Amino acid sequence: MWKMTEAGLTCESYKKVGSETILDVEITSNRPDWMSIIGVARETAAIQGLKLKKGKEINLPKKSANFPLDLVPNFNLFERWTGIVIKDVKIKPSPKWIQERIKLMGHSPINNVIDITNYVMYELGIPMHAFDYDDIFGQIMTPELAKGGEDFTSVDNLNYKLPKDAIIIRDAERIIDLAGIKGGLNSGIKDTTKNIFLHVTINNPVLVRRASQALGLRSEASAIYERGPDKGGVTDSIKRAVSLVLELAGGEIASELMDLKKEKFEPWKLTLTFDRLDQILGITIDAKEVLQILTRLNLTPKKSGKAVDCIIPTYRADLKIEEDLIEEVARIYGYNKFPKTLPVGQVTATKIPYHFDDGFILNLKNLMASSGFSEVMTLSLVSSQALDMFEIKKENCVKITNPISLDYEYMRPSLILGLVTGTKMNKRECVKLFEIDKTFPGESYKISGITKGISFREFKGTVDLIFEKLNLKAPEIEFDSDKPYFHPSKAGAVKINGNLIGEFGEISPKILNGLDIKGDIFAFEFDIASLQKHKRVRNFKIVPENPPQVEDITLTFPQKTRIGDVLALITNHHSLITKTELKDIFKDSYTFRIWYQDPKKTLTNQEVEEIRKSILQKIKEKFGGQIKE
């Protein structure tokens, strides 16, 4: 079994039923020939180096009558169309051995003629169909494309509306066949059928595939047609079927073997050069062994100098280029006999297109994790309902036209949608989550964080920390955000040099109420590319040996004073102020702690006092802040 899998015919299990062995194989789309008993037998013989038992050459008896039938050629639809009329057959159940085999393939036996067409398909891999000759009105068959919407009742008595461009066959009056997919009830084999028309069509694979997809009707036959059956094996398989009909249903041949074909469909030549074989495989397989392998595969190899000319049988339509032959040699030789090497080529220093260094993102992820935030990766697809709840305009969102369900219809415009769900899902008191990924449209990477159960200042601390670690140049905070999912007054935008970086603040109470989430939820979302663009390397500052002078100043301010701006003013006021903090808030009074430090000397009280005076002066001018009495 592993040997079959190694060679490409994946075989995971088998079972014995009586004297028969049933293999469960997985067939890749390039090997229609494996969809038959003969194909699997040929493959097994090649792998094991065994001889294939050849079937007897079939010589059909001469026709004893001439029942007319006009097949109208259309090589765009049927590259090949081969058929024969048999008269005076007797429809009855098939003999037991065919019935058993049909059952083993998972189907129900119907009658001798239909069972024979199915059996020969399994045996040789070419689908065929039998009509009741007397139900082909006007003795004419015309293949054409459905216009769409036509009614069609299949041989198993199911009704269909035909999709546009399905291949159908019409007789003088009606649609009698949905070619390559199902026969029609009107022309099918019945218990009373006397004369039959047996045919094989090589259908346009694309049209069969589209029609069977449109109808949701996939059968073994349609699967073979999509992959492309053996165009050269048509006459052999029809002969096999005819001989079985004559043997099991009686009757006599009543027409020529009609064979309309676009071209001859003969074996073709393909050359393998040893140089190319060595180049692709990385090993040199002895020429004798190469020839042996190709012989086992029935490719009739002939060595000519540094190359081998092969003749490809028509059932191997997958062998089109030299590399295909290289794979044939390699897989039968055995992949697991190859040595393992590493490429010796040079590694280029040139940056590749779409080059992506995620070091920046990884640093941010680590910063978030060390700040107590856990990373989530939520789905990119969100529902229309979620967008409604977040009051996001859908016309600006990327919509899937064939969503798997309405829960996953849009590409997310923000990571916050998933994070809010996370705060609902986690019942614990304190929740801190973050995600870094793309949002749509635009596919720009965002970093987004969310908190539950902590205060605004604790939340804002993480935002400040990100800005501080990236050493962003003075982010400006606007007390307004155009994102409808934020609180109308407790959220805003961050800009640097007038460029929008993102938003932060409290999530809208409407959403929280709608989702039944209790407690304050704060979130931020920043654009990664903008953060990366504005980040700055921090210059090292020598740690002064002289101790700083530290003092607290408590000030009162009028209402609606931006304390963040006051703090920034103090920090940037004088080069000897090395650090400031908001120490405490009590009603309208704010305590600032200020560090004064001169790298060269210890500051005197007088020097500090001068700086302090000018700070207080500035604060009074700009913000109306006063020393608390």
Add this chain to the structure above:
Amino acid sequence: MQEEIINTKNQAIAQITSVADVKELEEIRASYLGRNGKFTLLVKKIKEVPQENRKKFGISLNESKITIERLLSDKKHALIKSLTEKREWFDLSLPGIKPEVGHLHPLTKVLSDVKKVFNYLGYQVADGPEIETDYYNFEALNIPKDHPSRDTQMTFYLENGQILRTQTSAMQGRVMEKMKPPFRVLAPGRNFRYEQVDASHGFEFWQVEGFVVDKDVHLTDLFGTIDYVLKELFGKEVKLRFATTNFPFVEPGVDTYMSCTICGGKGCSFCKNSGWSEIMPAGMIHPNVLKTAGIDTKKWNGFAFAIGLSRIVNLRYQIKDLRTLTTPDLRILNQF
């Protein structure tokens, strides 16, 4: 005054002798010799001493200070010595109080490891669009419209005719048409397929595509690369075997089976009792793919492979249900 010195000194001696703890000893030092210590205050009192006694007072004060300092230092040594000589009860089994930290997602951790391994081999990371064109996702990869292999890659469509990429292989055409070989590329990312969700399938999944185009690359190099990478990721003891398979964009095509890391190859529910996991489909890049991107196949060839990232997470952490990965539940995430 002299008396005060002696009293202070005696007091100090008494305290130092009776103390049994280094910390208390330090407090005693501060109370006598610190900024506001008793001896320090006495020094300040020297102005009150009559001129003729000042020298004597000074000498006496200084001697006392030296005595006390020596005593302090001796006592400290004695105390520390006794500390290291005798054993006392200290409960090391008490549970700690953990700092509140966050956790990185398992996919982040696994992807970092994968990138690291490929970094050693000289690969650069490329990041491409998730909203793709049919051209890069299929046609440039030798998968024409209506090719039956599209069945395994059912696709989401957008209103403008674009699609959500079904495979990170879409990056092959994008990189190849923009850059002259040689190159070694690793393209990780999300992919989307129209599939009903169950424990082992999601319509969103993570994949890492890798490909190399160079003058002299062979199938043996592909086998060697897969072998190196999987052993770096899963340990030297894993066993690998290769099988033929078909993807339209490779020829020859390779499928990689790795001995199941969960049961060690004995068979378990993760490997469907086979003892093996299908883990890394690969192959030599099909000449049509190179030609489409304008690369001369006489000069260059290459190999490509894909790693299912969720599959690796699932084998490493024994997560059976892939949906676990996209659930923002801290009870799950805090385990990593």
